[in-house]
Amino acid sequence: MAAQAGAGPDGEQADRSAWAISIYGTISVAVIVAEYASSSPGRLAVLLMGYGVSLWLAHGYASVVSGAYRTWPSSLRHAWPVAEAALPALAVAGLAFLLGWSNRVAVPLALGACLINLVAVQIAVLRRAGRRSPARVAATVALDLVAGAVVLLTLTLLR
Numbered sequence: 001m002a003a004q005a006g007a008g009p010d011g012e013q014a015d016r017s018a019w020a021i022s023i024y025g026t027i028s029v030a031v032i033v034a035e036y037a038s039s040s041p042g043r044l045a046v047l048l049m050g051y052g053v054s055l056w057l058a059h060g061y062a063s064v065v066s067g068a069y070r071t072w073p074s075s076l077r078h079a080w081p082v083a084e085a086a087l088p089a090l091a092v093a094g095l096a097f098l099l100g101w102s103n104r105v106a107v108p109l110a111l112g113a114c115l116i117n118l119v120a121v122q123i124a125v126l127r128r129a130g131r132r133s134p135a136r137v138a139a140t141v142a143l144d145l146v147a148g149a150v151v152l153l154t155l156t157l158l159r
Helices: 011-035 041-066 072-084 087-099 103-128 134-158
Strands: none
Touching: 011 041, 011 072, 011 087, 011 103, 011 134, 041 072, 041 087, 041 103, 087 103, 103 134
């Protein structure tokens, strides 16, 4: 299904895949923030940066070895949304570190940044697909809140 030799999936398929990667990345970043909630904001920022970069490289590598993309640069361009998903929480943790905020302030704000990012990405998907009715947007937000609650509940039970 490649549009050009070495390029990867056609535009529409690559677009859908990039949105899916962004959603996956945002949820996995929220799990990292929740899991390392007791870390200092500086340590959390370093963890988020390392996680975002390593996840990006792993997705890029997987796309090349699976044959979805033939070249490393095209694969990394395609996988960028998974790294980009870490940026809102990373910005909050970095700002918290610079301003000397405690993790009790930084972690809820970083999780909030993840939630806002997740909702924004999903609303963009709905808009692009022409399905942005108020009921559909409300259902998306409700599902995000339920998924977030499940993640936090699971992490709480495991502690």
